[in-house]
Amino acid sequence: xxxxxxxxxxxxxxxxxxSSAAFGVMIRAxxxxxxxxxxxxxxxxxxxxxxxxxxxxxNIRWHTLGNGFTWESADIDHSAEMxxxxxxxxxxxxSSGDYDMVILDEFTYPLNYGWIELDAALQAIKGRSSKTxxxxxxxxxPSELLELADTATxxxxxxxxxxxxxxxxxGIEY
Amino acid sequence: xxxxxxxxxxxxxxxxxxSSAAFGVMIRAxxxxxxxxxxxxxxxxxxxxxxxxxxxxxNIRWHTLGNGFTWESADIDHSAEMxxxxxxxxxxxxSSGDYDMVILDEFTYPLNYGWIELDAALQAIKGRSSKTxxxxxxxxxPSELLELADTATxxxxxxxxxxxxxxxxxGIEY
Numbered sequence: 001x002x003x004x005x006x007x008x009x010x011x012x013x014x015x016x017x018x019s020s021a022a023f024g025v026m027i028r029a030x031x032x033x034x035x036x037x038x039x040x041x042x043x044x045x046x047x048x049x050x051x052x053x054x055x056x057x058x059n060i061r062w063h064t065l066g067n068g069f070t071w072e073s074a075d076i077d078h079s080a081e082m083x084x085x086x087x088x089x090x091x092x093x094x095s096s097g098d099y100d101m102v103i104l105d106e107f108t109y110p111l112n113y114g115w116i117e118l119d120a121a122l123q124a125i126k127g128r129s130s131k132t133x134x135x136x137x138x139x140x141x142p143s144e145l146l147e148l149a150d151t152a153t154x155x156x157x158x159x160x161x162x163x164x165x166x167x168x169x170x171g172i173e174y
Numbered sequence: 175x176x177x178x179x180x181x182x183x184x185x186x187x188x189x190x191x192x193s194s195a196a197f198g199v200m201i202r203a204x205x206x207x208x209x210x211x212x213x214x215x216x217x218x219x220x221x222x223x224x225x226x227x228x229x230x231x232x233n234i235r236w237h238t239l240g241n242g243f244t245w246e247s248a249d250i251d252h253s254a255e256m257x258x259x260x261x262x263x264x265x266x267x268x269s270s271g272d273y274d275m276v277i278l279d280e281f282t283y284p285l286n287y288g289w290i291e292l293d294a295a296l297q298a299i300k301g302r303s304s305k306t307x308x309x310x311x312x313x314x315x316p317s318e319l320l321e322l323a324d325t326a327t328x329x330x331x332x333x334x335x336x337x338x339x340x341x342x343x344x345g346i347e348y
Contacts (some may be wrong), residue, residue, distance in 0.1 A: 009190075015327035017185060017195030021201075024194025027201070031227045053205045152333040153189035158326035 006133040012141040015155035034100035039090040042106035044067040083110035094128035108138025180307040186315035189329035208274035213264040216240040217278035257284035268302035282312025
């Protein structure tokens, strides 16, 4: 088995900046002429209005395939089905050899909900094209995913405006 | 004293993603039509080649005024002087009312080196225009800065490719 030239980066923890940092890495990759793909496992308004708009301009292939967090979902079976579909798309992207970087945004949630099998996820990442770097975000990353990652960062909340009763502010929080 | 409508965000810790997350927030702000300014207190190649290229395209006002980390500096007095100049520029941006967001990238270093007085830094932030949100990045944020922040995140290193002897990879690490 040859050593992967590519990397797996993981941003986890309960703090801010997991997806924002992934987005920063995405832009860095784009600026170098890399082909980048994004699969969003949880539909997130903040990416739609901000980063997604830019990603579209930059020709980054973007798939929002998730259906929200469980506690937002009106139909859990449907949400699980969407997550599994997103995983099929992601697996294809990872193995295709077409991408220098694939971002699996909020990927830990469907794993932790049991919507996607952890073993299948690990295999998809291990079985990726050797050129394809992977960036994974989400809280409570399973230990096996941490083990697989080359670089992992915990975004830890030290202090949050919410805690002080300040409402989310457009342009910063979402 | 009226409550600031704007926020102070702080990304600190020894892990990855402090500046990348600030960059993500910058893009989100830009996508909403905000006027954004960036002052880099430490010259960093990674921003030059990646984010900075994009920022230029987006008309974000960008000042790289730092001169590297102390351990990279051939002339500490000159580096300190550059950091103080950067701080003058930043203070002007903060108070001008021209910016919806000002990013002080790697701002904690000149504070910790004693190049910029902490009290002066705190006053510049407190004395900013009420519309101007501030994002500060850097390791080892002084506790007074944490106190001033509305939202603070510690990027904590769980695992790093460097630790395993893998060299920095263009497009991801810098």
